[in-house]
Amino acid sequence: MGTAAGRAATTAQNGRVRDAVTAARRVVVKIGSSSLTTATGGLDDGRVDALVDALGLRAADGREVVLVSSGAIAAGLAPLGLPRRPRDLATQQAAASVGQGLLIGRYAAAFARHGRTVGQVLLTVDDVTRRAHYRNAYRTLRKLLDLRAVPIVNENDTVATEEIRFGDNDRLAALVAALVDADLLVLLSDVDALWTGDPARPGSRRIAEVRDEADLVGVEIGGSGRAGVGTGGMVTKVEAARIATGFGIPVVLTSATQALAALAGEPVGTFFHPSLRRPAARLFWLAHATAPRGRLHLDPGAVAAVVGRRKSLLPAGITAVDGAFTAGDPVDLVDTSGAPVARGLVNYDAIELPGLLGRSTADLAAALGPAYEREVVHRDDLVLL
Numbered sequence: 001m002g003t004a005a006g007r008a009a010t011t012a013q014n015g016r017v018r019d020a021v022t023a024a025r026r027v028v029v030k031i032g033s034s035s036l037t038t039a040t041g042g043l044d045d046g047r048v049d050a051l052v053d054a055l056g057l058r059a060a061d062g063r064e065v066v067l068v069s070s071g072a073i074a075a076g077l078a079p080l081g082l083p084r085r086p087r088d089l090a091t092q093q094a095a096a097s098v099g100q101g102l103l104i105g106r107y108a109a110a111f112a113r114h115g116r117t118v119g120q121v122l123l124t125v126d127d128v129t130r131r132a133h134y135r136n137a138y139r140t141l142r143k144l145l146d147l148r149a150v151p152i153v154n155e156n157d158t159v160a161t162e163e164i165r166f167g168d169n170d171r172l173a174a175l176v177a178a179l180v181d182a183d184l185l186v187l188l189s190d191v192d193a194l195w196t197g198d199p200a201r202p203g204s205r206r207i208a209e210v211r212d213e214a215d216l217v218g219v220e221i222g223g224s225g226r227a228g229v230g231t232g233g234m235v236t237k238v239e240a241a242r243i244a245t246g247f248g249i250p251v252v253l254t255s256a257t258q259a260l261a262a263l264a265g266e267p268v269g270t271f272f273h274p275s276l277r278r279p280a281a282r283l284f285w286l287a288h289a290t291a292p293r294g295r296l297h298l299d300p301g302a303v304a305a306v307v308g309r310r311k312s313l314l315p316a317g318i319t320a321v322d323g324a325f326t327a328g329d330p331v332d333l334v335d336t337s338g339a340p341v342a343r344g345l346v347n348y349d350a351i352e353l354p355g356l357l358g359r360s361t362a363d364l365a366a367a368l369g370p371a372y373e374r375e376v377v378h379r380d381d382l383v384l385l
């Protein structure tokens with residue numbers, strides 16, 4: 001199979017695939033900080049207006065739009081006299097606290113010109129990963145859409161801590177798209193597409209479409225070109241595209257200046273095709289939206305069984321256990337180098353496991369009773385990473 005560059009699609013092909021864009025009834029659009037701020041920092045009113053005009057048009061005919069907008073920290077810098085994005089969390093939180101109000105105020109004014117009301121939705125990682133919380137988040141978003149308001153989502157930066165934080169909004173946007181069952185995710189950045197390498201480097205080429213992982217082979221997916229403003233660069237955008245397409249949602253990645261064309265289905269940016277089969281929702285959330293509570297270290301035989309042959313994980317193949325989890329918690333299964341290969345719901349408490357490691361289920365059942373014959377992670381509760 002060729003590389004993405006070798007597979008640059010023709011306009012005719014793109015015209016066809018973009019039917020998914022024009023037909024989409026519910027769209028999640030994510031815009032990054034670098035597309036909302038001026039060169040000197042601070043909110044760029046012209047850019048906000050241009051984005052809102054494109055979204056207003058899209059929402060005018062009864063279609064639903066959810067906007068995931070970064071920019072709170074960037075918008076808060078100038079009013080606080082900060083020359084650049086601070087490194088420490090407390091100052092970032094203060095900047096976000098000042099900037100989020102300015103950001104939403106600017107959006108409210110811009111959408112009002114289109115006769116639309118906006119609703120601010122600030123989410124933490126827990127809100128989109130814990131079942132009870134994401135149901136709550138879903139209900140709010142659904143109600144806003146029913147009331148014809150435009151939800152404007154951002155991470156709740158003022159309370160997010162270093163350990164529990166998205167940091168960038170790309171992954172958050174993909175999870176929100178899955179949460180509201182969107183028909184399309186549009187990622188808007190300061191670059192017009194995914195390129196084969198740094199867009200500033202001679203020889204790099206725009207990638208018109210990504211059909212599957214093979215199209216990403218050889219692509220240099222780099223960090224942010226504006227480290228003082230943007231955060232994740234292409235790494236988090238491609239990861240977001242993987243998450244959304246894995247859930248059956250097509251993705252367009254392009255620049256904010258091309259938002260109107262992208263939403264009209266024109267062949268701009270990079271189109272990521274959705275995977276044909278949508279995974280069970282339960283496994284999707286397990287893979288992308290759970291924070292593992294521990295790690296099970298597998299020997300090579302167990303990795304081969306779990307990953308290669310899709311078997312359940314038994315105590316005999318586990319060499320060590322980290323974390324303080326209880327039965328039912330999500331845990332990562334890691335190989336001998338410590339790299340996660342799968343995530344699953346564990347059937348034992350962490351304190352029970354050390355006494356079981358390396359022993360066969362028959363031996364455990366004979367010594368401890370039939371309850372100990374159960375798998376450590378059943379294959380139905382397991383998703384490969």
Ligand SMILES: Nc1ncnc2c1ncn2[C@@H]1O[C@H](COP(=O)(O)OP(=O)(O)O)[C@@H](O)[C@H]1O
Pocket residue numbers: 031032033034035188189190191193194195196197198199219220221222223224225226229230231232233234
């Ligand atoms: N392969 C690539 N194709 C396109 N852009 C890339 C690539 N690798 C790294 N980048 C950089 O990623 C940047 C976009 O990410 P980022 O600055 O985080 O934007 P945002 O604020 O929109 O999230 C681009 O400006 C570009 O410099």
Ligand SMILES: N[C@@H](CCC(=O)OP(=O)(O)O)C(=O)O
Pocket residue numbers: 031032033034069070071072073074096154155157167168169170229230231232233
């Ligand atoms: N929640 C943060 C987003 C941080 C950020 O820079 O994200 P992004 O520009 O999408 O890479 C904010 O509003 O500033």
